[in-house]
Amino acid sequence: MVTxxxxxxxxxxxxxxxxxxxxxxxxxxxxxxxGFLVCSGDLDYRAWSAFMGSAPMRIANTLMVxxxxxxxxxxxxGVTTDYLTGMTFGKAATSVRLIAQMVIALLLLVYILWxxxxxxxxx
Amino acid sequence: MKVSIYRYxxxxxxxxxxxxxxxxxxxxxxMVLDILALxxxxxxxxxxxxxxxxxxxxxxxxxxxxxxxxxxITPLSAVAPGVKEGKKPLVLRPLPGLPVxxxxxxxxxxxxxxxxxxxxxxxxxxxxxxxxxxQTPEDRAKLDGLYECILCACCSTSCPSFWWNPDKFLGxxxxxxxxxxxxxSRDEATEERLSRLDDPFSLFRCHGIMNCVSVxxxxxNPTRAIGHIRSMLLERGV
Numbered sequence: 001m002v003t004x005x006x007x008x009x010x011x012x013x014x015x016x017x018x019x020x021x022x023x024x025x026x027x028x029x030x031x032x033x034x035g036f037l038v039c040s041g042d043l044d045y046r047a048w049s050a051f052m053g054s055a056p057m058r059i060a061n062t063l064m065v066x067x068x069x070x071x072x073x074x075x076x077x078g079v080t081t082d083y084l085t086g087m088t089f090g091k092a093a094t095s096v097r098l099i100a101q102m103v104i105a106l107l108l109l110v111y112i113l114w115x116x117x118x119x120x121x122x123x
Numbered sequence: 124m125k126v127s128i129y130r131y132x133x134x135x136x137x138x139x140x141x142x143x144x145x146x147x148x149x150x151x152x153x154m155v156l157d158i159l160a161l162x163x164x165x166x167x168x169x170x171x172x173x174x175x176x177x178x179x180x181x182x183x184x185x186x187x188x189x190x191x192x193x194x195x196i197t198p199l200s201a202v203a204p205g206v207k208e209g210k211k212p213l214v215l216r217p218l219p220g221l222p223v224x225x226x227x228x229x230x231x232x233x234x235x236x237x238x239x240x241x242x243x244x245x246x247x248x249x250x251x252x253x254x255x256x257x258q259t260p261e262d263r264a265k266l267d268g269l270y271e272c273i274l275c276a277c278c279s280t281s282c283p284s285f286w287w288n289p290d291k292f293l294g295x296x297x298x299x300x301x302x303x304x305x306x307x308s309r310d311e312a313t314e315e316r317l318s319r320l321d322d323p324f325s326l327f328r329c330h331g332i333m334n335c336v337s338v339x340x341x342x343x344n345p346t347r348a349i350g351h352i353r354s355m356l357l358e359r360g361v
Contacts, residue, residue: 002291002324012320012327013356078328082287 004081006101008074019074022067029064058119065115069108076104124148124199124209126158128169129216131223139223142166143212148199152207155187155194155215159227171227178340181275185227186216191277191338218280220289233289234276240293240319241301246312262308269303269348271341272296278335278345284328292328293320295335295345301326302348305355313355321356 008015040047051057084097126146131139146161156176163169171194172182178196185194188203194215199207206213221229247256279285279294293301301320304310320326326349335345 002322004323007323010323012323012325013353013360015323016327016353017357017361077323078330081324082284085287087287 022071025067125212181273184275220286237297281334291324
């Protein structure tokens with residue numbers, strides 16, 4: 001048993017499940033969005049704004065933002081714990097890994113807040 | 124034919140190097156282990172492990188032209204096109220990801236520690252019956268494809284997750300053995316076994332790239348076993 005305080009759910013099964021569920025959300029969103037863009041023909045600002053401003057799309061966009069953030073965190077957490085280790089960085093590994101993980105976490109938090117602001121901010 | 128072999132003696136060499144040998148196979152499709160024996164006749168200092176020479180003991184796992192396998196059951200014709208004909212050299216290296224003791228001999232300590240971690244023995248607290256703990260033929264059949272593992276380490280040492288985190292990820296061989304006991308109807312430690320596997324590393328570092336399946340000299344499928352354990356964890360945890 002290996003405990004880790006920086007993995008998303010501190011549990012392998014939880015992270016694995018979130019990774020899969022978020023992948024499905026991202027896939028459905030991308031397919032739906034491509035379908036909309038293909039079917040909508042000449043798209044002007046008014047139609048685009050109405051589409052993205054509708055309640056279902058706001059919910060879908062919010063789900064997408066959280067899914068991308070969770071998916072990215074789990075994936076990059078795996079990358080940092082694979083490659084930023086004592087094998088590559090020696091004694092400095094823990095500091096390097098922690099800094100990299102914190103930078104990624106902060107960027108993802110900014111991304112989530114910025115996304116929510118765009119979706120729900122009414123601008 | 125040309126044979127290129129990884130040589131390293133920590134007592135005399137500063138760093139490992141590849142040494143070339145010329146071997147006459149007389150056109151025969153010899154096993155890689157036979158080639159090593161011919162090289163050993165030329166150069167006694169070459170070190171490698173071997174024992175049963177028929178794919179049962181798992182001693183002579185090595186990296187043969189980039190792919191892990193048992194030297195004793197790998198014919199030259201199966202190594203790569205052109206090797207048997209002498210058009211391409213036979214390239215032998217130790218199993219990747221393990222410390223080299225000398226030449227093709229690696230320190231399997233980490234690998235055995237992983238094996239030990241999965242407690243590879245039956246755990247049953249129920250009073251033993253007079254003769255033996257019986258199994259139905261169906262329950263016994265569940266162990267097929269699991270018990271045949273010879274612990275040669277070809278699978279684990281071909282797995283990048285094993286290379287990067289050998290101390291945390293258990294590796295395909297140990298996980299195959301873990302499922303061998305999880306699947307055994309006579310074992311009662313299922314809960315304890317599963318509770319040791321649901322952290323982010325021990326099992327979930329497997330990303331399903333299936334290198335283990337492609338190299339297993341016994342034709343076993345650790346990825347499938349890992350999938351079964353994952354399903355058990357999912358059933359238990361959802």
